[in-house]
Amino acid sequence: MSTDTAEQAPAPNKESLARGLTGMGWGFVVKLLLMMVVNALGVAGIMAAWNAQAWIILGASVVFLVAADWVYFSRRALPLKYIYPGLIFLLVFQVFAMGYTAYVATTNYGAGHQGTMEQAVDAALIQSEREVEGSASYPLAVVRDGDTLGFAISEDGVVEVGTADQPLAEVGGSVDDTGRPTEVAGWEIVERGALLSDQELAQQVTDLRVPVSDNADDGSLRTREGSTAKVYRSSLEWDEGAKTLTDVDSGVVYSANEYGTFVGDDGSTLPAGWYVNVGFENFTRAVTDTDYREPLIRVTLWTFAFAFLTVASSFLLGLLFALVFNDERVRGRKVLRTLFILPYAFPAFLTALLWRGMLNPEFGIINKWFFFGADINWLGDPWLAKFSILFVNLWLSFPYWFLVCTGALQSLSSETMEAAQIDGAGRWRQFRSITFPLLLVSTAPLAIASFAFNFNNFTIIYMLTNGGPRFDDTSVPLGATDILITAIYQISGVAGGRADYGLAAALSIVVFVVVGIVSAIAFRQTKKLEEF
Amino acid sequence: MTAQAPAASKASRRKPTRRSRWWGEVGWKYPFAALIIFYAAFPLVFVLSASLDESGSLSGTETLFSSFSLANYQALNDTLFWTWVGNTLVIGIAAAIGAVLMGAAAAYAFSRFRFKGRRGSLTGLLILQMFPQTIAFVAIFLLLISLGEVVPALGIDSKIALICVYLGTALGANTFLMYGFFNSIPMEMDEAAKIDGASHAQIFWGMIIPLVRPVLAVVGLLAFVSAFGDFILARIVLVSNDNWTLAVGMYQWVSDQLTARWGIFSAGTVIAAIPVLVLFLALQRYIVGGLTAGSVKG
Numbered sequence: 001m002s003t004d005t006a007e008q009a010p011a012p013n014k015e016s017l018a019r020g021l022t023g024m025g026w027g028f029v030v031k032l033l034l035m036m037v038v039n040a041l042g043v044a045g046i047m048a049a050w051n052a053q054a055w056i057i058l059g060a061s062v063v064f065l066v067a068a069d070w071v072y073f074s075r076r077a078l079p080l081k082y083i084y085p086g087l088i089f090l091l092v093f094q095v096f097a098m099g100y101t102a103y104v105a106t107t108n109y110g111a112g113h114q115g116t117m118e119q120a121v122d123a124a125l126i127q128s129e130r131e132v133e134g135s136a137s138y139p140l141a142v143v144r145d146g147d148t149l150g151f152a153i154s155e156d157g158v159v160e161v162g163t164a165d166q167p168l169a170e171v172g173g174s175v176d177d178t179g180r181p182t183e184v185a186g187w188e189i190v191e192r193g194a195l196l197s198d199q200e201l202a203q204q205v206t207d208l209r210v211p212v213s214d215n216a217d218d219g220s221l222r223t224r225e226g227s228t229a230k231v232y233r234s235s236l237e238w239d240e241g242a243k244t245l246t247d248v249d250s251g252v253v254y255s256a257n258e259y260g261t262f263v264g265d266d267g268s269t270l271p272a273g274w275y276v277n278v279g280f281e282n283f284t285r286a287v288t289d290t291d292y293r294e295p296l297i298r299v300t301l302w303t304f305a306f307a308f309l310t311v312a313s314s315f316l317l318g319l320l321f322a323l324v325f326n327d328e329r330v331r332g333r334k335v336l337r338t339l340f341i342l343p344y345a346f347p348a349f350l351t352a353l354l355w356r357g358m359l360n361p362e363f364g365i366i367n368k369w370f371f372f373g374a375d376i377n378w379l380g381d382p383w384l385a386k387f388s389i390l391f392v393n394l395w396l397s398f399p400y401w402f403l404v405c406t407g408a409l410q411s412l413s414s415e416t417m418e419a420a421q422i423d424g425a426g427r428w429r430q431f432r433s434i435t436f437p438l439l440l441v442s443t444a445p446l447a448i449a450s451f452a453f454n455f456n457n458f459t460i461i462y463m464l465t466n467g468g469p470r471f472d473d474t475s476v477p478l479g480a481t482d483i484l485i486t487a488i489y490q491i492s493g494v495a496g497g498r499a500d501y502g503l504a505a506a507l508s509i510v511v512f513v514v515v516g517i518v519s520a521i522a523f524r525q526t527k528k529l530e531e532f
Numbered sequence: 533m534t535a536q537a538p539a540a541s542k543a544s545r546r547k548p549t550r551r552s553r554w555w556g557e558v559g560w561k562y563p564f565a566a567l568i569i570f571y572a573a574f575p576l577v578f579v580l581s582a583s584l585d586e587s588g589s590l591s592g593t594e595t596l597f598s599s600f601s602l603a604n605y606q607a608l609n610d611t612l613f614w615t616w617v618g619n620t621l622v623i624g625i626a627a628a629i630g631a632v633l634m635g636a637a638a639a640y641a642f643s644r645f646r647f648k649g650r651r652g653s654l655t656g657l658l659i660l661q662m663f664p665q666t667i668a669f670v671a672i673f674l675l676l677i678s679l680g681e682v683v684p685a686l687g688i689d690s691k692i693a694l695i696c697v698y699l700g701t702a703l704g705a706n707t708f709l710m711y712g713f714f715n716s717i718p719m720e721m722d723e724a725a726k727i728d729g730a731s732h733a734q735i736f737w738g739m740i741i742p743l744v745r746p747v748l749a750v751v752g753l754l755a756f757v758s759a760f761g762d763f764i765l766a767r768i769v770l771v772s773n774d775n776w777t778l779a780v781g782m783y784q785w786v787s788d789q790l791t792a793r794w795g796i797f798s799a800g801t802v803i804a805a806i807p808v809l810v811l812f813l814a815l816q817r818y819i820v821g822g823l824t825a826g827s828v829k830g
Binding site: 025027045048049052054056057078079080081082083085086087089090092093094095096097098100101104109321324325327329330336338339340341342343344345346347348349350351353354355356357358360362363364365368369395399403452453456458459462463466485488489492494495501504505508511512515516519522523 | 557558561562564565568569571572573575576578579589590591592593594630633634635637638640641642645647650653658659660662663664665666667668669670671672673674675678679681682683696697699700701702703704707731732733734736757760761763764767768779782783786787790791794797801804805808809812813816
């Protein structure tokens with residue numbers, strides 16, 4: 001971004017003049033110190049990315065760091081000095097996140113398709129590890145260095161130690177008669193008793209695989225009980241050139257297919273796969289797959305209905321209250337206003353959780369107080385649950401519209417109203433023909449924004465009903481009150497369950513498009529652009 | 533003049549008619565207001581009552597204030613509630629400070645400097661801020677997994693990572709609110725300061741920031757409240773329960789054992805809501821102004 005223009009040209013001169021008068025101010029020292037910290041962190045990040053072989057992160061870090069140094073040490077980038085910090089966060093966590101969503105939407109990233117092909121091969125090799133028949137068993141000492149666990153064994157009296165990342169290597173130490181190491185240089189030996197009493201530690205030890213050597217075909221050391229280790233070797237063999245995995249026991253050859261799965265020549269598949277580009281398949285799957293089609297159509301319809309009805313109902317209620325109490329003859333309006341907006345000041349997520357308890361069929365006060373203890377299952381019936389959500393959101397958001405409408409009513413010109421009165425317009429006629437249209441003009445942009453907000457109102461839906469009650473005619477984990485964003489959450493599996501990032505991202509794109517269209521309408525309404 | 537005419541005609545009316553007219557036009561609004569207040573406040577009164585109930589479960593809470601006991605509040609000490617309060621404060625305050633600093637700096641640049649791409653950048657920001665970050669949560673989740681492999685502090689289950697994610701919206705959400713406010717400070721003041729030898733940094737920190745304190749407070753509060761109320765991102769990012777925020781932790785209480793944990797939930801709700809409630813009501817004028825200017829809650 002070039003930032004120099006003719007009109008800005010005098011500014012650097014003045015700046016240098018100021019600096020000339022005050023010398024190296026403390027501001028410059030602070031800047032220098034800050035930039036030292038930034039550079040130190042940046043270089044540390046670049047090195048970490050190098051070690052993790054994360055090339056994209058490495059590239060981005062280098063670019064950001066160089067740009068930061070340029071921005072803060074060049075005189076030509078004055079505006080950027082102020083925009084840059086926020087810009088980084090915006091680029092990474094919003095712009096990139098949106099772009100990445102679009103990318104993931106075109107892949108089959110998800111359960112069974114994770115990482116690259118290399119990672120899938122590694123995972124397959126580990127999953128198919130078997131104990132090598134007739135392998136020697138080594139007396140084992142479990143060792144630790146801080147949080148890192150390792151195995152120590154001895155071969156011909158020489159102690160060898162390895163961890164999950166480091167293959168076995170010689171270290172100094174001593175062994176007892178059975179060949180079990182008793183002292184290992186640089187490592188602390190974990191007592192057997194500790195393994196027996198600490199379940200979590202025991203689990204870590206049985207999960208630990210220590211490669212015998214750098215060559216993966218040599219297999220790795222594992223232990224079942226923590227006192228002896230045996231060599232395990234994968235029953236699969238990876239042929240780099242042919243891109244096939246061969247099962248050495250059964251002779252089945254698994255080859256990579258275009259969907260990121262290893263398929264054997266007997267038709268079986270391996271659980272580990274990688275993700276590949278599938279084009280628009282996620283989008284077509286959403287509308288053609290029999291499992292997803294029906295539920296997603298219902299979810300989409302309810303999303304629109306919910307967003308519209310909740311805005312309309314709270315707008316009308318807020319407007320009604322505003323009309324009634326925008327009356328100078330009513331005393332104590334300030335106190336009333338404060339009491340009216342209590343629900344709005346109450347945190348939204350607590351509102352949803354609170355109403356979840358109040359709507360409880362057995363003990364909730366809604367049934368006890370207002371329905372004579374009837375056993376109405378508010379959140380368990382599809383239609384009642386929808387009604388409950390609208391009702392709770394009405395409680396939550398009518399104060400907003402009360403405030404907005406009160407403000408709008410007060411800004412209406414009283415001359416127009418008087419003119420109408422003189423012309424003999426009745427009160428209803430005044431409202432219908434003058435007040436309401438004028439009010440709509442000033443509140444429509446807010447109504448549209450509120451529609452867009454409720455279109456993605458995850459909190460209220462998820463906290464109140466969890467999207468339930470579940471559809472009972474499909475295996476997909478969606479329910480009668482799920483809106484698109486909660487459906488995406490369920491499908492993505494980020495909080496457990498079967499992950500399908502690809503489909504979830506594709507649905508996110510659909511939501512992006514809807515929000516974009518809605519915003520474009522709002523954009524034209526407000527014509528905010530004219531302000532600058 | 534116009535105001536006097538109806539008053540005079542009213543005075544000439546007979547008394548009983550005047551009273552019934554008053555009831556028809558104004559008087560009925562008081563009972564109506566009472567009805568609205570009941571509607572708005574009964575859940576809040578209920579939760580206060582439930583938090584003081586000694587049984588600590590949802591059953592039996594229908595009689596308001598049937599017992600008075602602080603047992604539920606004491607029981608909070610045996611849970612991770614205060615850890616979550618601490619986490620929420622740390623994350624919320626960090627996000628608020630970051631949002632204020634970044635938003636103010638960007639607004640200053642857009643308001644005071646004329647540079648190539650300024651209009652375009654402003655338009656771009658305006659468009660970007662219309663797309664809520666939460667829709668991209670799948671991508672954010674995957675991004676944090678990758679980042680965490682390089683820098684664990686920026687990975688899943690890190691509070692710092694969550695703060696960074698929240699800061700992603702700092703520029704889009706706040707720049708406009710502040711931009712308008714900054715523009716209302718006359719440029720002549722900057723020029724006078726420049727002539728006196730002040731650098732652009734001195735003008736920003738020493739002159740502009742003190743002048744725009746009200747809008748800084750509003751932006752900070754809005755950022756804090758939105759971090760406080762966020763559930764979806766916090767839930768994805770924070771995995772282990774001693775890293776949770778209030779929203780994630782209290783959701784877990786209610787979704788696990790709604791009936792049995794109602795007492796501690798109510799007590800927690802009262803503690804969590806009162807500061808927000810007080811802040812909100814005290815600053816309602818500013819917040820309403822800010823809300824109508826852009827972001828919406830309801």
